[in-house]
Amino acid sequence: MLTRALFVLLLVLNVGVAAWWALHASAPAAPPSSLPGDVPTLELVDAGNAIAAVRTPQAPSSSLRCWRYGPFTNPAAFEAARRAIVSQVAWTATAEQIAGAxxxxxxxxxxxxxxxxxxxxxxxxxxxxxxxxxxxxxxxxxxxxxxxxxxxxxxxxxxxxxxxxxxxxxxxxxxGGRVVQWLDVAATPAFDARSAALGLTGVTIDCAGVVRDGRYTIPAPA
Structure with a gap:
């Protein structure tokens, strides 16, 4: 009698479990993100181990090269040259040489x-x-x-x-010393150093010594 009662109880439990699996609702899918594409997001790579990966937008790389024009012994002529070329370059700078003691x-x-x-x-x-x-x-x-x-x-x-x-x-x-000015410019590699606006061809220089929109002294020629 006891054996029959245990058999009936196990049968009822199995039927209940089968019915639950057949009728339970699946978890709703996560709604699509409405964030802009350039905002970093977290993605689960391994849900079991909860490992998160970050998607970071890549910033575009840009490189500039520097050229030097001159010399200019007249400040007005220097400023006219700077205005003529400033729209064609990223930025300009002023390099000065002191001629004489x-x-x-x-x-x-x-x-x-x-x-x-x-x-x-x-x-x-x-x-x-x-x-x-x-x-x-x-x-x-x-x-x-x-x-x-x-x-x-x-x-x-x-x-x-x-x-x-x-x-x-x-x-x-x-x-008492005469100041000679050079016009330094920074531009993209596609910039043509032969400037029709100035009637001069720029000389390539190291950008490391060029101060953006600055004024600095460079050694006078020996």
Whole structure:
């Protein structure tokens, strides 16, 4: 009697399990992602071990090459050349050579007009700097703020660095030495160094020494 009861109980359990497998609902599939294609996502590579892989978009690589044009002995001619070629390149820079031995070095901050020069000079004084003067109107230094004259280049550059840290883009110039300027440009490898706009062919240079939109001194030819 007991054996028959156990047999009936096992039969009922088996029928119940079979019915559950036949009638249970499958888990709903995950909805498709609505994120943009360039957003990193997590993908399960092995669900059993829960190993996640990250899909990261690849940034396009770009390389630039640098060329040098010149020399220019006239600042106006240099600026005209820069404006003529700036739309054809990624960016430009100014390389300067000092021809001859300067008698001294000066720190200056050119301004577009008298009102701007006066306002800028007031801000320089408020920042704690002394020894500055707005040069007279007229001539190549019109409305320029003179910020000191030094016997050595190092002292002049120290002064210009202090002003730059305070937000004033002063520049260092030789007194008595002739400045020769070169126009440095950075462009893609497809750029044609033979510039019809300038009537010059650029010389390839190392980009490592080129400061974007900057002004720097390079050694004078021996």
């Amino acid at each position: 300067p008698r001294a070095w000066r720190v200056v901050l050119p301004q577009p007009d008298r009102a701007t020069a006066t306002a800028t000079a007031a801000r320089i004084g408020a920042a704690g700097f002394a020894d500055y003067l707005i040069l007279p109107e007229g001539g190549p230094d019109a409305n320029t703020i003179a910020l000191g004259r030094y016997r050595g280049e190092t002292s002049a550059r120290d002064r210009a660095s202090a002003l730059e840290r305070a937000g004033f883009q002063a520049r260092v110039e030789p007194v």
